[in-house]
Amino acid sequence: MSKTSLPAIGRQLAHQAQEATSGRAAISLTPGHDKHLRHTLMYLTDGTSTSPHNGRDEATVHVLEGRIRLSTDDDQWDVLAGDLLPLPHNSHHITAHSDSLVLLTTIVVDE
Template sequence: MRKQSLIAVARHLMAHAATAASGRSAETVYGGHEQTLRQTVIALMGGQSMGEHGSPGEATVYVLRGRLRVSSGDASWDAMTGDLLVLPRTRHRLDALEDCAMLLTVAKT
């Protein structure tokens, strides 16, 4: 059993993202390339994006802090602190509407 504060991880990553040229920072908190399940905390400063990309499997985003938008084709979904989004299996992008931190969970197929 292992316990970790995602709020503390998010706080640390937000501080790092604020000084990073890319305006983002991430840390895998569970899993990895050799496992099916991977969970990553991602911090994005307001106005930054994760450009259009595909998903290697089923994926969700849980917003730990802030607001973001997920877009796929002509559709978009806004989320804020406490919201859980099931990401589309199609190509999509994430945009930080304000400074935000999220938990990305991916179950690779």
């Protein structure tokens, strides 16, 4: 078992996101398709968004730094540093309202 420093990885992702044309960077903290519990650390610069997508598996988003908005066609939630929010299965996207470090956790039931 090994320990992971999310702030240290977050600093690396911040640098990558600021250099990227998309304004985003991410890394899987649990690589491999043999894992059912997956963690992805994402950094989004202020004003950047993820593409709309549907979630088929159970997932949560935990904002470690910054502020994001999770939006669906029917609703939206402002999520601040320290907040944890379950993700909907219907189409949704995330927009950063400040530079943000986000931990996405998913449980993959079957592939």
